Amino acid sequence: MPSLKDLKNRIESVKSTRKITKAMQMVAAAKLRRAQEAAEDSRPYAKRFNAVMAGLAASVGGSESAPKLLRGTGSDQVQLLVVMTAERGLCGGFNSNIAKLARQKAEELKAAGKTVKVLTVGKKGRDALKRDLGDDFIGHVDLSDVKRIGYANAQTIAKDILTRFDAGEFDVATIFFSEFVNVVTQIPTAQQIIPASFEATEGESTGAVYDYEPGEEQILADLLPRGVATQIFSGLLENGASEQGARMSAMDNATRNAGDMIDKLTIEFNRSRQAVITNELIEIISGAEAL
Amino acid sequence: MAQTMQFDLVSPERSLASLQASAVQIPGAEGDMTAMPQHAPTITTLRPGVLKVESPEGNADYLVTGGFAEIAGDSLSVLAERAIPMAEMTRDQMNALIEEAREMYKTAKEEDQPHGLVEDAAKLLADMEALGTHMSL
Numbered sequence: 380m381p382s383l384k385d386l387k388n389r390i391e392s393v394k395s396t397r398k399i400t401k402a403m404q405m406v407a408a409a410k411l412r413r414a415q416e417a418a419e420d421s422r423p424y425a426k427r428f429n430a431v432m433a434g435l436a437a438s439v440g441g442s443e444s445a446p447k448l449l450r451g452t453g454s455d456q457v458q459l460l461v462v463m464t465a466e467r468g469l470c471g472g473f474n475s476n477i478a479k480l481a482r483q484k485a486e487e488l489k490a491a492g493k494t495v496k497v498l499t500v501g502k503k504g505r506d507a508l509k510r511d512l513g514d515d516f517i518g519h520v521d522l523s524d525v526k527r528i529g530y531a532n533a534q535t536i537a538k539d540i541l542t543r544f545d546a547g548e549f550d551v552a553t554i555f556f557s558e559f560v561n562v563v564t565q566i567p568t569a570q571q572i573i574p575a576s577f578e579a580t581e582g583e584s585t586g587a588v589y590d591y592e593p594g595e596e597q598i599l600a601d602l603l604p605r606g607v608a609t610q611i612f613s614g615l616l617e618n619g620a621s622e623q624g625a626r627m628s629a630m631d632n633a634t635r636n637a638g639d640m641i642d643k644l645t646i647e648f649n650r651s652r653q654a655v656i657t658n659e660l661i662e663i664i665s666g667a668e669a670l
Numbered sequence: 671m672a673q674t675m676q677f678d679l680v681s682p683e684r685s686l687a688s689l690q691a692s693a694v695q696i697p698g699a700e701g702d703m704t705a706m707p708q709h710a711p712t713i714t715t716l717r718p719g720v721l722k723v724e725s726p727e728g729n730a731d732y733l734v735t736g737g738f739a740e741i742a743g744d745s746l747s748v749l750a751e752r753a754i755p756m757a758e759m760t761r762d763q764m765n766a767l768i769e770e771a772r773e774m775y776k777t778a779k780e781e782d783q784p785h786g787l788v789e790d791a792a793k794l795l796a797d798m799e800a801l802g803t804h805m806s807l
Contacts, residue, residue: 420684592714
């Protein structure tokens, strides 16, 4: 049975924990709104970009001279997994869900006899995968100093990946990130970026025959690297929103749990206080009777 | 004949403009061109330059640093890598952009990158410098 003093201390410490988690939840809520706006602002670009690329890819894709980024290297032996996670923890299952998906995929690929290489973006993903896939790491991108993710960050990552692709380090690249659905739901997603695949969007292709300036293939060669950057950028933004959403609900849970804990401890505290008083009374009464 | 067309200017980070325009001058990779309503469907890449928009409500200029434009008869979408309204542009910003291009050219040359990246960077630098003089801020 803990003493009254102990109980009091515990209640105090849980109370301050609750204050912290409450503050973190509110910060996450504010950041979530911004992250969501950023994700929404980037959508028109990505949508149009995909529409144009789908059209271009459809008209050039089949030919032998199509760029490698679109056609692939003709093999899928070496697979690059780009695992994008957060720089910070305390956001529920967000980081571990992405890591789990990546680990699963890596195991599948390895079982099929492929070579797996891993590029991590975000510290938490690297920590989570270090034990199982540590030997396959080929690089890490640190975004911990970045306050607000910009297109330039995505371009840097894309450039790194493209340089490796040009050097023939891998055949297929897949990015892993968490798609933001709402505050309680984030879906870990794998998306292949090299060779590029563009879903033909509904009704976007007006059927018009475009003039291309310069030639179709030149435009395609110019745009494909940008497509990689754009996809990484939307992945990063989705991730940003997901992270804050996950943190918000995790901290909401923690705040509620702390509240329950405080209630329980307070009841225990009151009971033992009463027990002490009763005890004292009994002692006094029995002392008086003994006289 | 339609007098205006839907004009959209979007960058990866946000949408900058969406309005009805009567003519838009585009700094295409192979030379400037002006798109007006009912222009033949065209897709062109951009070089760094000034995008001039004429609309019934007035004219607006934007500085773009590359990307592409999609002209489709009654609409025009410009997807710029970076776009800055001319009114907000300052000499310092221009210098920063030129400096960035120069830096890129330098690293490209040093690392001996493939794919004509060196020429691309050189062209970018030249375009940027020309633009800086042209703007005469």
